[in-house]
Amino acid sequence: MKRRTNFKLSFSLVLIMSLIMLTACGNTDNSTVNTGSTGGAKQATLDFLWFSDGNEGEVIKGIIKEYEQSNTNVKINLIEVGFKDLQTKLKTMISGGKPPALSRITDTGSFANQAVDLTPYVESADQFEGQFIDSLKPYYVIDDKLIAAPMDVTANGLIYNKTLFDKAGVKVPTSPEEVWTWDEYIAALKEVMAKGGARYGMVWDVTPHRWSTLLYQNGGSIVTEDGSAAAINSEAGVRCMELFKQLHKDGIMPESVWLGGENPNNLFRSGTVAAHWAGNWMISNYKDITDFEWGVTYMPKGTQRSSVPGGKFLMAFKGSGNEQEAAAFINYLTSKEVNSKYNQESLFMSPRKDSSVLDYEFGKEMYEVFSDELKNTSPLAANDWSRQTLISKISTDLKNNIIDVLSDKATAQEAMDKTAKLINEAIGSQ
Template sequence: MKKHFKVISILMVFVLLALTSMACAKKDDAGSAGGAAGGKNVTLDFVWFSDGKEGEVMKNIIKDYETKNPNVKINLIEIAYKDLSTKLKTMITGGQPPALARISTTEIGAFSNQALDLATYVGGVDKFTEQFIDSIKPYYVVNNKVIAAPMDVTANGLFYNKTLFDKAGVKVPTSPDNIWTWDEFQAALKQVMEKGGAKYGMVWDFTPHRWSTLLYQFGGSMISPDGTKATINDEAGVQAAEYFKKLHTDGTMPTSVWFGGENPNNLFRSGTVAAHLAGNWMISNYKDITNFEWGVTYMPKAKQRSSVPGGKFVMAFNGSKVEKEAADFIQYLSTKEVNSKFNQESLFMSPRKDSAKLDYEFGKEMFEIFSDELNNTSAAAAEDWSKQTIVPKFSNDLKNSLVEVIAGKTTAKEAMDKTAKAIDKAIAEDKK
């Protein structure tokens, strides 16, 4: 009897050892899937805003991550974009920063001092940044620190009314090898107006950001590369302002957008405008147009090709007490598989070099043209617009100066000199 009991005891020990081994293996597998499992139970507060359906896409990604990492709970705090800065400032000054936040190019500079340097968690600056398109690097690498990770990217580009172009017998460029110069493009627009029945050749969003596309195409910039002085009043800046005026005064563009604030989206939707220079997010916005055919073509060039990059990023914060887990989740979001899923399902553009061509449910070829625009973008574009502690202080001055040029109240040179003074003042204030 004693011998029988001894055998049973030994068997029970083996069973317990086997069960323990299986549990450890399962735990290790979960940890390898996401990088954060197997540690303490943590909750990551993730401040989030949505422009479209990307919030639902992110919720599914979070669900997958939590399944692979059962010790991690991600609390998505959804807010309106207009409340983002206030929400983050309140949490940070109250000593309770979130683990993570979705950040746009407008806020990324404002919170860079509170951001966790991800470099040590993601294999170093060079290894991490080489995955993403070069033109957005100035936004998220500051003083050799990785202060955020790119999630999606935006670009300015050219939408056109295919119905009007076809009626006029005008074919748009189908390859980067045969794109128009601005003068050639303007001549094509005139033909679409005369033979296609377009009321206007094109509309252009009433923002300094969109106008700066022309500035970079003329080879200019707003601020010197070292950030010490204004350069917008250089020859290129003056030429860009003069050409923008020409597009208005010769009737190619209506003055109602830049003078009266008329919505360019509505004008294009009316079917009476040949082209619209806007951001790639209008692919989703224009998806429901049924009264005419439309598409995306390559922007013209002046001295060079260029767009203006933007986008959204994910930032982790110092002082959250879950920095390691937050960094692990960011690394997961940055992988090709997860980032591609997020952008493809959200109808966004991926910042990853290996995800320029995604299998979108709509507009696949259009997104590829926007990606090509970004790949041919001046480095000055992101260098300028990443300076978000400076740019907001002079952007209205620039917009007002351009309006005065279009109206003929001042010359392009005088307007850009005036704007340059506002830029230099903003730079000086930023150094205090």
């Protein structure tokens, strides 16, 4: 009887100890993974610095809401600023030791040292880069690091007054195989002026970026391929400057735009100009025109076809404490489904190769022409304009030197030599 009682006591003690150990283990597990409905992931709030040109702010807010519903551990804090204030705001946050988790950005080069290298967060760098059009690569791959990811892309192209061209009986190219030479294009403009009643053949935005399209079409560039020296004063650079001058001298382009500051958008809207050399964003800007028909056709070629790529990028920043979550969100925003939705609803162009044709509510066929221009763009264009630290130092001088040629203050060679000297000085100071 005593032996049986001792056995019961021993068994009870073992059972109690086992329950205590199980309870302790259970408490340890709960302290590790019990983070609400997040499945164990840490709670993260990502500050997202953002600017808007149009309705894309509302589009991104809808995408953020969908992301947060699927990723309950992440909260996106969208900080909206004006484009002109973005760099100042970003620099202030970084210098203050409180960088945002990520930002929409155009000037990737100026913040490359503060950017998170996304390479460890993607399956394969080559595969990631292969999703996007090749001409954008210099903007977001620096020193073999993925410092950013493309969100949308821009291109320079040719918008024309269809009513004036039809009145003159002049047909525009409707396929890449029909692209005009520059001589053919100028002849077409002169005919629209003579027979269609156009006051001017063309207006051209007053920016070195838009002007440089002509440079690349003639086989030139601003700097050498390796960026070690200026190339703008080459034979190609001087030739394109002389052509630009001749277009004004012959009255095909009005001097009032580059020399007088007249708005080229207003001139095209007046219905008296045959064509506008502009960016793809003007498609949405001009969609309210009802006084005449207009469309988009292919730019002419010199020694080659070319546009100039640009765009907006997503960059994550070191020191935010949420680098992994920011990278995951960037991967989401640049995926085919989400990126296509964003660009289609914002009336932007997608940088993805598999999203070059989107079902826009307006101007679908026009965007396709701009997309084809990008496919046929000189790699030297992105090589130049991705060097944004350099470009920012010489862009205003380049514009002023172009104006000096138009106003007979300098020859094409003198202006390009002067610009080249400034470029070489800027390269030497880096």
